[in-house]
Amino acid sequence: MALLEVKDLEVEFPLGRVTLQAIRKVSFSLERGERLGIVGESGAGKSVAAFSILNLLSRPGRISGGEILFDGDDLSKLDDVEMRHIRGNQISMIFQDPMMTLNPVLTVATQMIECLKAHRKISTKQARDISVSKLKEVMIPSPEERMNSYPHELSGGMRQRVVIAMALLTDPEIIIADEPTTALDVTIQAEIMALMLDLCKSNNVGLILITHDLAVVSQVTEKIMVMYAGRVVEEGATHEVITNPKHPYTRGLLKALPQENTAGSRLNQIRGTMPSLNALPKGCAFNPRCDFASSECSIVVPKLEGDDGHHTACIHREEIPPFKSELGKA
Amino acid sequence: MINLKSLLNSDLVYRFRKDKVAVVSLAIVFVLISCAVLAPVLSPFDPYDLKSIDLMDSEIPPIWNEEEGDSRFLFGTDPQGRDLLSTILYGMRISLTIGFFAVLLQGVLGVTIGLLSGYLGGKIDAFFMRLADIQLSFSTLMVAIITLAVFQAAFGAELYSELAIFMLVLVIGIAEWPQYARTVRASVLAEKHKEYVDAARVIGMSPMRIMFRHIFPNTLSPILVISTIQVANAIISEAALSFLGLGMPVNKPSLGSLISSGFEFIFSGSWWITVIPSFFLILLILTINLLGDWLRDALNPKLYKD
Amino acid sequence: MTGSKNVPLVNILNVEKTFGDGGGFLSTAQPIVNALNNVSLSIEKGDSFCLVGESGCGKSTLARTVIGLHPPSKGEVHYQGTRIDSMSAKERQPFKRKMQMIFQNPYASLNPRMTVAQMLEEPLKIHERGMSKAAIKEKVEEVMVSVGNDPAWRTRYPHEFSGGQRQRISIARALMLDPEFVVADEPISALDVSIQAQVLNVMMDAQEKRNLTYLFITHDLSVVEHFGSKVAVMYLGTVCELADVKKLFDAPRHPYTQALLSAIPKIDGKGVNHIKMSGEVPTAMDLPSGCVFHPRCPYANERCKKEIPILLDNGNTKTSCFAVEEGRI
Numbered sequence: 003m004a005l006l007e008v009k010d011l012e013v014e015f016p017l018g019r020v021t022l023q024a025i026r027k028v029s030f031s032l033e034r035g036e037r038l039g040i041v042g043e044s045g046a047g048k049s050v051a052a053f054s055i056l057n058l059l060s061r062p063g064r065i066s067g068g069e070i071l072f073d074g075d076d077l078s079k080l081d082d083v084e085m086r087h088i089r090g091n092q093i094s095m096i097f098q099d100p101m102m103t104l105n106p107v108l109t110v111a112t113q114m115i116e117c118l119k120a121h122r123k124i125s126t127k128q129a130r131d132i133s134v135s136k137l138k139e140v141m142i143p144s145p146e147e148r149m150n151s152y153p154h155e156l157s158g159g160m161r162q163r164v165v166i167a168m169a170l171l172t173d174p175e176i177i178i179a180d181e182p183t184t185a186l187d188v189t190i191q192a193e194i195m196a197l198m199l200d201l202c203k204s205n206n207v208g209l210i211l212i213t214h215d216l217a218v219v220s221q222v223t224e225k226i227m228v229m230y231a232g233r234v235v236e237e238g239a240t241h242e243v244i245t246n247p248k249h250p251y252t253r254g255l256l257k258a259l260p261q262e263n264t265a266g267s268r269l270n271q272i273r274g275t276m277p278s279l280n281a282l283p284k285g286c287a288f289n290p291r292c293d294f295a296s297s298e299c300s301i302v303v304p305k306l307e308g309d310d311g312h313h314t315a316c317i318h319r320e321e322i323p324p325f326k327s328e329l330g331k332a
Numbered sequence: 333m334i335n336l337k338s339l340l341n342s343d344l345v346y347r348f349r350k351d352k353v354a355v356v357s358l359a360i361v362f363v364l365i366s367c368a369v370l371a372p373v374l375s376p377f378d379p380y381d382l383k384s385i386d387l388m389d390s391e392i393p394p395i396w397n398e399e400e401g402d403s404r405f406l407f408g409t410d411p412q413g414r415d416l417l418s419t420i421l422y423g424m425r426i427s428l429t430i431g432f433f434a435v436l437l438q439g440v441l442g443v444t445i446g447l448l449s450g451y452l453g454g455k456i457d458a459f460f461m462r463l464a465d466i467q468l469s470f471s472t473l474m475v476a477i478i479t480l481a482v483f484q485a486a487f488g489a490e491l492y493s494e495l496a497i498f499m500l501v502l503v504i505g506i507a508e509w510p511q512y513a514r515t516v517r518a519s520v521l522a523e524k525h526k527e528y529v530d531a532a533r534v535i536g537m538s539p540m541r542i543m544f545r546h547i548f549p550n551t552l553s554p555i556l557v558i559s560t561i562q563v564a565n566a567i568i569s570e571a572a573l574s575f576l577g578l579g580m581p582v583n584k585p586s587l588g589s590l591i592s593s594g595f596e597f598i599f600s601g602s603w604w605i606t607v608i609p610s611f612f613l614i615l616l617i618l619t620i621n622l623l624g625d626w627l628r629d630a631l632n633p634k635l636y637k638d
Numbered sequence: 639m640t641g642s643k644n645v646p647l648v649n650i651l652n653v654e655k656t657f658g659d660g661g662g663f664l665s666t667a668q669p670i671v672n673a674l675n676n677v678s679l680s681i682e683k684g685d686s687f688c689l690v691g692e693s694g695c696g697k698s699t700l701a702r703t704v705i706g707l708h709p710p711s712k713g714e715v716h717y718q719g720t721r722i723d724s725m726s727a728k729e730r731q732p733f734k735r736k737m738q739m740i741f742q743n744p745y746a747s748l749n750p751r752m753t754v755a756q757m758l759e760e761p762l763k764i765h766e767r768g769m770s771k772a773a774i775k776e777k778v779e780e781v782m783v784s785v786g787n788d789p790a791w792r793t794r795y796p797h798e799f800s801g802g803q804r805q806r807i808s809i810a811r812a813l814m815l816d817p818e819f820v821v822a823d824e825p826i827s828a829l830d831v832s833i834q835a836q837v838l839n840v841m842m843d844a845q846e847k848r849n850l851t852y853l854f855i856t857h858d859l860s861v862v863e864h865f866g867s868k869v870a871v872m873y874l875g876t877v878c879e880l881a882d883v884k885k886l887f888d889a890p891r892h893p894y895t896q897a898l899l900s901a902i903p904k905i906d907g908k909g910v911n912h913i914k915m916s917g918e919v920p921t922a923m924d925l926p927s928g929c930v931f932h933p934r935c936p937y938a939n940e941r942c943k944k945e946i947p948i949l950l951d952n953g954n955t956k957t958s959c960f961a962v963e964e965g966r967i
Contacts, residue, residue, distance in 0.1 A: 526743075527747035528749040530702075530739070530741065531739065531808070532760075533707060534734065535734065536731050536734035536761075536765065537764060550749070
């Protein structure tokens, strides 16, 4: 059995007059040490999917169906006390903006030691030593001195490294990273992604990377799941999905990249916008924007099907011509 | 700008209807304000007409007191023989008038200073904010007491009692402008850095136009919220001043001066002269505050309530 | 001053910009930030001039200085040969018609309390006093349609629109006065990938139809490669490299440009292969001496620590680098 198995997850947001269905029947699994990317644009539900694993949905959001099996236990059924044993301990999370994750009035040392002592019965000195060693692992120079710094004294890249170090403190089995480099500059992003890749490989830690950046996900993950309007539309091995996308949405995303278009020409765009959750089209949510849609598409909700681990939720997937990517050749 | 239909269908109104406390508070406030506005129509007697007052009618208890209650006077009479119900209605009218106009004055003064201070910054901002600091270090009541006492001595009691409403509005209005100025300034500082302000400057709009046409409408939410509370505060301040004898004169009482004039009788048995006006004052302040609380929560987009 | 072929449309000469001061009697001191140091650029008519760099490099500050949101501390900005940075607000007014700006944040660049119609009519009301209501309405509709906006949007408020739609409304607002020069400050960075393509297409259409010149600020080099004609790479308030887009991407010479280009994530599944720079990014509050890039540069020597290099032609691009100048790389 996989380390983490999410089956038919459903998440809804009851908001007074309407109830929004943020996630519908999403399933995925993660083996020990495996790296999964969840890709989608804003509103697709990728962050919601990740947050629901750790039951961190902001009220009034709640899990309304499905199971989240971690080592056999259903996380969605655990109460708060049991959940705290998992959060930050066996499953850690890294958020987008390091300035928001770190408490600005506490030193790095305080935050890291507090995190360790919450989950382990060790002395402060031991906690400090472990913290320093983790800071070394994330390649922060002069870690002993850095322990006494406040977050605002560190640069954006360093802060994110501290956050990664904190996520590794308890030697978790899975790290969930929600857009960890979106707020960072390109050169820092490259360093952080390289670091995360290294650490996950050497510590055999599973990674769930949530991002909208197809390039970043292709560098770091082994398998990938593309989400649209709360459903998974395509999943499979990363290299396979990116060089040979079968779903019109994934194709559209790749074709819209400037690298895929001749310089100076108009970019291939996907017409229209992602529908908001309270106005989803009938049938396949993507059909109004799809160049390959037929009348059946607005009636039937397609299931994820396919072979060799590459699944697509599209009834026309066999008829769509293969995607000739400029990048796959490099 | 916003038409009535879309307002009634909006989330704000929906949340309002769900919150029983807010609905009840609004209903009560509405009733009290209507009574005050319609005082001349509703009150059985005119408390300012000296001819209709008979000293023999003084200190008659409320109607539910079987022995001495008089059917003419629902809530009894005060030491001068005035019908308490009528006096309360007129008194509320005065309290609300002072509350409303004082807040209007504070608002206009405070919002203008806040806008200029926040947008122009620099020395103007520094000057006004230090002025506000100095003024806030004196409590409103203290400033009001000193000012009104001086005026009362200077003008003499008679002239003073004619100008009392005007003086109260002026004093409470000027004493409280820092509240508005600070709130608006905080909003302006936040809005000033938003790109729509930059866009307005790039297009070539004058600072005045930007301040009043662009930034000001975006500072309305906090202004609205503190306005309700400020009305309540103004009414309380006036009541306190009147209680101390520096507010409305005894012959044109507000709720506060009514409470004051009945105070000495509270232990000698004529409790209704103080207690009943107090009840109405508390009701008014409470419901205004509850409405203000609700408004503040409703306009705060980050709070989710089940 | 009529030979527009020879006179660049916008000329930025030795601009420096410093923020902050030591404080005064009634106010607290602000730290001094050297945002721009001796920047000189010239933008020709019809250019899609891209300004790239990472956070803190000063690209936004430069954009705002050019458009007049704040005056340069030193140096000059010229528009078609006329010096505009020292003009009073009144003198500058006619130039505001020709120079407009599009901003980064679609959620903050539209006034939440104004309808689309009010926002789009306002520029005309300010600059074209004599225009009738009907004429204004017609012009607004024409511009809206040209950027792909539905004229029915007039009566709606910004919060009813998505990020991409708001950005298109911002573009319409910038085009209302028929400008010649548009500064776009990271106009697509805050948008989703598929929407970025839409908005970029709208901007390219507008450029073709209206013969616009763009100063396009971005951190996304793939957009530069696709859309730009010329590019300037900035680091800590200084221009490191200036070139035609194709030449820059073919053969970047400045060490920072090379590191930047290598850091762009590529979809090739080969993991992360970037040129590593040493040290951390310094802030503009504490500029390094000499060449601002020297603390992180693998090729820095003693001269780099003491003297500030200037932009020189190296045959292919223009770089401000002693290593390139001395032929070391």
